[in-house]
Amino acid sequence: MAPNGELDLIRRLRQRIGAAGPRTLLGVGDDAAVIEPGGELMLLTADMFVEDVHFRRSFAPMRDIGAKCMTANVSDIAAMGGFPTRAVVSLGVPGDYANDDIDELYDGLLEVLDAHRGEIVGGDVVGSPGGLVVSIALLGAADRERMVPRSGAVEGDVLLVTGHVGASEAGLLTLESGLPESEDVAFVRARHLRPSPRVAEAQAIIDVATPHAMIDVSDGLSSDLMHIADESGVGIALDQSAVPIAPETVRVAEALGIDVAELARGSGEEFEIVVAIPGSELERTAEHVLAVTGTKVTCIGEVAPGSEGCFLKKPGGGRVELARTGYEHLKDDGGR
Amino acid sequence: MAPNGELDLIRRLRQRIGAAGPRTLLGVGDDAAVIEPGGELMLLTADMFVEDVHFRRSFAPMRDIGAKCMTANVSDIAAMGGFPTRAVVSLGVPGDYANDDIDELYDGLLEVLDAHRGEIVGGDVVGSPGGLVVSIALLGAADRERMVPRSGAVEGDVLLVTGHVGASEAGLLTLESGLPESEDVAFVRARHLRPSPRVAEAQAIIDVATPHAMIDVSDGLSSDLMHIADESGVGIALDQSAVPIAPETVRVAEALGIDVAELARGSGEEFEIVVAIPGSELERTAEHVLAVTGTKVTCIGEVAPGSEGCFLKKPGGGRVELARTGYEHLKDDGGR
Numbered sequence: 001m002a003p004n005g006e007l008d009l010i011r012r013l014r015q016r017i018g019a020a021g022p023r024t025l026l027g028v029g030d031d032a033a034v035i036e037p038g039g040e041l042m043l044l045t046a047d048m049f050v051e052d053v054h055f056r057r058s059f060a061p062m063r064d065i066g067a068k069c070m071t072a073n074v075s076d077i078a079a080m081g082g083f084p085t086r087a088v089v090s091l092g093v094p095g096d097y098a099n100d101d102i103d104e105l106y107d108g109l110l111e112v113l114d115a116h117r118g119e120i121v122g123g124d125v126v127g128s129p130g131g132l133v134v135s136i137a138l139l140g141a142a143d144r145e146r147m148v149p150r151s152g153a154v155e156g157d158v159l160l161v162t163g164h165v166g167a168s169e170a171g172l173l174t175l176e177s178g179l180p181e182s183e184d185v186a187f188v189r190a191r192h193l194r195p196s197p198r199v200a201e202a203q204a205i206i207d208v209a210t211p212h213a214m215i216d217v218s219d220g221l222s223s224d225l226m227h228i229a230d231e232s233g234v235g236i237a238l239d240q241s242a243v244p245i246a247p248e249t250v251r252v253a254e255a256l257g258i259d260v261a262e263l264a265r266g267s268g269e270e271f272e273i274v275v276a277i278p279g280s281e282l283e284r285t286a287e288h289v290l291a292v293t294g295t296k297v298t299c300i301g302e303v304a305p306g307s308e309g310c311f312l313k314k315p316g317g318g319r320v321e322l323a324r325t326g327y328e329h330l331k332d333d334g335g336r
Numbered sequence: 337m338a339p340n341g342e343l344d345l346i347r348r349l350r351q352r353i354g355a356a357g358p359r360t361l362l363g364v365g366d367d368a369a370v371i372e373p374g375g376e377l378m379l380l381t382a383d384m385f386v387e388d389v390h391f392r393r394s395f396a397p398m399r400d401i402g403a404k405c406m407t408a409n410v411s412d413i414a415a416m417g418g419f420p421t422r423a424v425v426s427l428g429v430p431g432d433y434a435n436d437d438i439d440e441l442y443d444g445l446l447e448v449l450d451a452h453r454g455e456i457v458g459g460d461v462v463g464s465p466g467g468l469v470v471s472i473a474l475l476g477a478a479d480r481e482r483m484v485p486r487s488g489a490v491e492g493d494v495l496l497v498t499g500h501v502g503a504s505e506a507g508l509l510t511l512e513s514g515l516p517e518s519e520d521v522a523f524v525r526a527r528h529l530r531p532s533p534r535v536a537e538a539q540a541i542i543d544v545a546t547p548h549a550m551i552d553v554s555d556g557l558s559s560d561l562m563h564i565a566d567e568s569g570v571g572i573a574l575d576q577s578a579v580p581i582a583p584e585t586v587r588v589a590e591a592l593g594i595d596v597a598e599l600a601r602g603s604g605e606e607f608e609i610v611v612a613i614p615g616s617e618l619e620r621t622a623e624h625v626l627a628v629t630g631t632k633v634t635c636i637g638e639v640a641p642g643s644e645g646c647f648l649k650k651p652g653g654g655r656v657e658l659a660r661t662g663y664e665h666l667k668d669d670g671g672r
């Protein structure tokens with residue numbers, strides 16, 4: 001890397017990115033990209049990923065790291081009811097990274113974006129005295145009547161989640177603890193290292209339902225439900241026994257000796273979609289999403305009056321206050 | 337910082353950023369910002385700034401660091417003929433930073449953006465085991481007929497630069513060498529620590545001229561001229577004796593014992609505008625920019641045939657190949 005310099009790396013990346021697509025008048029190579037917006041609403045999200053905070057080179061190939069960084073951004077756009085369109089990617093690159101490492105990282109970034117017809121139109125490459133830093137800003141587009149914020153949930157809505165939760169954190173724990181390989185371990189690790197954004201599932205929900213609030217599970221199910229509660233000014237009743245957990249995750253949690261229900265509520269980076277819709281739309285929504293995407297959708301609770309706050313309905317009856325679990329980066333508990 | 341956590345910091349920053357402006361349907365606080373684009377072209381640029389690579393806490397208050405990071409992005413939008421509109425700012429924050437530090441950084445970010453009626457609509461806050469990382473993606477808008485790429489310079493164009501160059505690097509060198517305070521030293525340090533984006537100057541140029549290519553001086557005058565040459569497929573003749581250098585910069589270079597002409601060609605982060613326009617428009621352009629903005633514009637050379645490459649016309653006559661000076665981050669020469 002070092003002998004070739006920044007300009008050479010930028011040239012290489014520019015070749016990788018390729019020619020600008022339609023409605024991108026200028027892509028990489030000028031002071032700014034030039035985009036011709038359509039009549040849709042424009043979405044804009046950003047996420048930063050730091051080596052040894054969000055990922056470890058020893059746990060994953062660079063391609064997986066790139067794919068996951070882009071997935072986190074695409075997932076945010078999906079959770080608004082949109083499609084990703086154009087990204088700028090800024091990299092802080094340590095001196096010991098080879099060109100091949102960055103190429104593989106780009107393989108992953110582009111794989112996820114290509115799958116959704118998005119394109120990279122610029123960014124920055126700088127040196128980093130610390131670890132690798134990957135900072136993405138992603139534009140998306142949404143039809144005006146299909147955009148779904150976090151803030152519209154109302155009392156009486158049911159809460160649905162796509163797929164299952166808990167496997168991402170379980171996968172990380174198997175990597176950290178060095179649990180020996182098995183089919184279960186491979187399953188949860190794949191979920192941790194190569195999650196998928198639920199763009200198609202979010203669209204399928206919007207096709208048949210009138211979603212009032214939507215969010216992706218990035219901080220953890222409990223925390224993300226509480227984001228909906230905060231933004232909508234409502235309470236949340238989460239039914240513990242309804243939270244969908246894969247059997248592989250249950251078995252791995254047993255092997256690790258940890259509480260699988262707690263794991264499922266706190267596990268971040270799942271990138272499933274949580275949505276609040278009228279109860280009357282529950283059945284047809286679940287049927288449609290399964291038919292169109294193959295992804296199961298589960299009702300995990302309902303929206304409660306704001307005065308009730310956020311609580312967890314325990315299997316045996318009774319309720320406890322919902323804990324804001326999941327990972328907060330700057331907390332004093334020794335971030336990973 | 338640490339005991340309060342990421343969510344608390346995000347709450348604080350959200351208060352700082354304030355309510356979303358017109359045409360921003362949703363700002364900070366959802367999965368993505370929602371923007372209603374107008375009929376103009378949309379510009380998108382990104383830059384990343386890493387502590388001890390791009391800035392040092394010992395050299396500058398946090399407010400200056402924030403202002404300069406945003407200035408670099410606004411300058412890229414200015415160099416396309418546009419105005420900044422909306423930014424997402426992602427921060428990688430080390431554990432030893434206090435809330436006040438980030439507040440002051442935001443003071444600087446917002447000061448520059450407010451001056452140009454832009455707004456912050458989102459971003460990310462994560463922990464950083466290394467130094468502070470500030471990653472900005474900035475959207476801008478430009479009228480279709482006023483957007484200026486790097487790629488349109490043609491043989492016979494004259495090359496203009498706003499203001500003066502060399503002072504930014506001189507300022508950095510005085511900080512690194514610990515040169516004692518003086519009016520000259522204060523002048524070049526202010527230029528290094530608090531440069532201004534040339535939005536008004538770029539617009540004034542476009543008002544009266546037909547700019548063929550435009551770029552901001554971020555890598556260094558020589559390198560940025562060569563970017564125009566590369567993208568336009570032309571040569572560049574830079575007249576060494578015409579390059580505008582402030583008298584303060586000349587005196588500081590003398591005190592430091594360095595070649596001021598070389599300094600002026602290599603100094604990055606000047607954020608002046610370089611533009612290629614037809615020679616016939618030179619006089620009225622310089623007059624108009626000075627009248628409207630108070631900034632002097634200087635003709636520093638002309639666009640040559642591509643076959644001639646990029647060269648420097650020496651004061652005594654004769655020419656030498658133009659060196660691609662300025663800073664490349666990943667070069668083997670031990671990045672600063």
